[in-house]
Amino acid sequence: xxxxxxxxxxxxxxxxxxxxxxxxxxxxxxxxxxxxxxxxxxxxxxxxxxxxxxxxxxxxxxxxxxxxxxxxxxxxxxxxxxxxxxxxxxxxxxxxxxxxxxxxxxxxxxxxxxxxxxxxxxxxxxxxxxxxxxxxxxxxxxxxx
Numbered sequence: 114x115x116x117x118x119x120x121x122x123x124x125x126x127x128x129x130x131x132x133x134x135x136x137x138x139x140x141x142x143x144x145x146x147x148x149x150x151x152x153x154x155x156x157x158x159x160x161x162x163x164x165x166x167x168x169x170x171x172x173x174x175x176x177x178x179x180x181x182x183x184x185x186x187x188x189x190x191x192x193x194x195x196x197x198x199x200x201x202x203x204x205x206x207x208x209x210x211x212x213x214x215x216x217x218x219x220x221x222x223x224x225x226x227x228x229x230x231x232x233x234x235x236x237x238x239x240x241x242x243x244x245x246x247x248x249x250x251x252x253x254x255x256x257x258x
Contacts, residue, residue: 125202133192138230144168156215163246167237
């Protein structure tokens with residue numbers, strides 16, 4: 114059994130509330146939420162790298178792999194929770210309450226793009242912070258790490 118961090122629980126909550134076509138859409142959402150404000154977010158993920166398909170985070174990928182290994186999520190045909198994942202989230206979800214502002218930011222972004230993963234994926238390419246980074250380069254400045 115893995116130790117569940119707040120980032121694990123955030124991803125479980127996102128998957129509980131929304132459907133993502135792939136890990137790419139989830140990573141792009143978390144990037145947009147992290148980039149929305151210039152100050153460091155307590156729950157934000159900052160190891161994003163610019164790729165041809167959007168923002169990629171090794172941390173988010175590691176968390177998804179751990180959740181998949183534990184049987185809490187499945188990735189095919191789309192990224193979603195299993196029954197065991199819903200159960201774990203039900204037990205631990207309240208621990209995100211102090212970080213409501215980051216959660217609210219994620220919800221606002223999903224609603225801004227109509228819950229459409231393709232619109233969300235396209236939005237990353239219009240983000241100035243993303244556009245300033247070169248392909249394969251860290252997106253956020255090193256002082257945020």
